[in-house]
Amino acid sequence: MSSLISRNVQYVQPHRVFFTDGVFDGGNDCLAEAMRGGPADGGRRRRVLMVIEAAVAAGQPGLEEAVRGWFAAREEAWELAGEPLVFGGGEPCKNDWERVEGIWEAINGAAIDRHSFVVAIGGGAFLDLVGFAAATAHRGVRHVRMPTTTLSQGDGGVGVKNGVNRFSKKNWAGTFAVPWAVVNDHRFLRSLAEGDRRDGIIEAIKVALIRDAGFFEELEANGEALAALDDDVLRRLIRRSAELHVEHICSGGDPFELGSARPLDFGHWVAHKIEPMSGFSLSHGRAVAIGVAVDLLYAVRVGMLSRADCDRVLRLVRRAGFALWHETLERREADGELSVLRGLEEFREHLGGELTITLVTAPGKAKEVHTMDAAEVAAAIGELKELAGV
Ligand SMILES: NC(=O)c1ccc[n+]([C@@H]2O[C@H](COP(=O)([O-])OP(=O)(O)OC[C@H]3O[C@@H](n4cnc5c(N)ncnc54)[C@H](O)[C@@H]3O)[C@@H](O)[C@H]2O)c1
Numbered sequence: 001m002s003s004l005i006s007r008n009v010q011y012v013q014p015h016r017v018f019f020t021d022g023v024f025d026g027g028n029d030c031l032a033e034a035m036r037g038g039p040a041d042g043g044r045r046r047r048v049l050m051v052i053e054a055a056v057a058a059g060q061p062g063l064e065e066a067v068r069g070w071f072a073a074r075e076e077a078w079e080l081a082g083e084p085l086v087f088g089g090g091e092p093c094k095n096d097w098e099r100v101e102g103i104w105e106a107i108n109g110a111a112i113d114r115h116s117f118v119v120a121i122g123g124g125a126f127l128d129l130v131g132f133a134a135a136t137a138h139r140g141v142r143h144v145r146m147p148t149t150t151l152s153q154g155d156g157g158v159g160v161k162n163g164v165n166r167f168s169k170k171n172w173a174g175t176f177a178v179p180w181a182v183v184n185d186h187r188f189l190r191s192l193a194e195g196d197r198r199d200g201i202i203e204a205i206k207v208a209l210i211r212d213a214g215f216f217e218e219l220e221a222n223g224e225a226l227a228a229l230d231d232d233v234l235r236r237l238i239r240r241s242a243e244l245h246v247e248h249i250c251s252g253g254d255p256f257e258l259g260s261a262r263p264l265d266f267g268h269w270v271a272h273k274i275e276p277m278s279g280f281s282l283s284h285g286r287a288v289a290i291g292v293a294v295d296l297l298y299a300v301r302v303g304m305l306s307r308a309d310c311d312r313v314l315r316l317v318r319r320a321g322f323a324l325w326h327e328t329l330e331r332r333e334a335d336g337e338l339s340v341l342r343g344l345e346e347f348r349e350h351l352g353g354e355l356t357i358t359l360v361t362a363p364g365k366a367k368e369v370h371t372m373d374a375a376e377v378a379a380a381i382g383e384l385k386e387l388a389g390v
């Protein structure tokens with residue numbers, strides 16, 4: 001005998017991405033707007049713990065002072081909970097479990113409750129880490145993300161995932177958590193090193209390839225400006241890329257990836273494998289560029305994509321300044337198998353279920369496949385090596 005109680009948990013949460021310039025300028029109320037919403041709380045002041053990536057604090061002199069000034073001018077509504085917490089970001093912070101503990105300690109020490117906020121300012125890796133700590137403190141405190149790289153403003157930072165790396169696997173520990181809001185401040189990009197400024201372009205090319213042929217053509221038409229990292233072109237690229245990512249999350253039918261597919265992760269099964277294999281010396285963006293190239297060549301080999309379309313995309317990827325090769329691609333396991341091929345099983349295992357890889361059949365058109373022929377992947381890698389002239 002068995003019996004059942006079955007109901008639906010109804011849950012709707014807005015996903016808001018604000019765009020601004022100079023979020024901590026005296027007259028800029030974007031952050032206040034971003035933190036509003038939720039159940040009324042009797043006009044109580046809300047506490048806000050600021051967590052800032054060291055490279056951003058160093059690259060934007062006066063930032064911490066501007067933060068203090070911004071809160072001081074709005075003290076009836078918002079209270080800065082202690083000094084901003086500042087520490088190093090980049091991929092290494094996601095490999096350091098003690099950092100999670102450190103953020104929890106700060107959240108606890110600042111008496112942040114579920115009506116208070118943790119506002120994080122930093123690159124995608126830093127946001128993944130702080131987002132994970134915020135989502136697990138008190139089972140989730142209100143969290144505002146302020147991405148500070150091209151890549152995170154157009155992609156990772158506007159998503160609903162967080163995570164840290166464990167067992168040499170990307171994002172092994174993490175949660176799905178819709179941030180209270182995301183604030184994209186273009187001014188943060190000013191202090192980025194050239195490579196980090198460039199990295200976001202590949203995620204825009206990626207999302208254009210699988211979702212929006214018109215956007216792909218626009219990127220192609222702006223190849224020269226992209227190569228020169230033209231600020232206006234980057235601004236438009238971030239906006240459209242963010243829009244397409246948010247659209248997918250909110251209308252794609254599987255925001256928390258309960259199925260077997262990660263439709264936006266084109267080129268990522270290779271990227272997620274070679275990043276750790278390179279000891280994370282390869283940035284996520286540079287690894288994605290290589291992953292995209294492998295999957296495009298593979299798609300040509302199995303008759304899914306025309307050679308002309310493949311060449312067209314690879315031309316743009318190179319023009320935008322990405323290398324197509326990394327030596328990890330030809331590393332082998334003791335049994336002689338290419339190590340990168342293990343990335344397929346790891347990619348499957350992350351979600352469970354059936355292996356599902358997104359490939360591209362033409363710019364703007366994606367198709368999911370459930371098997372990848374190892375010999376053809378190896379041949380695609382061989383072709384890539386030749387193409388890259390290594
Ligand atoms: N959560 C998601 O949905 C999602 C999606 C895509 C990517 N990601 C993750 O995001 C990470 C990559 O993010 P990223 O490309 O932003 O790289 P990153 O966070 O590693 O930042 C790149 C570099 O730029 C520095 N930096 C950041 N902002 C700066 C600024 N304004 N001025 C000067 N230096 C600055 C960082 O210290 C780092 O050295 C990866 O861990 C990736 O897995 C997450």
Ligand SMILES: [Zn+2]
Pocket residue numbers: 155203268284288
């Ligand atoms: Zn990515």
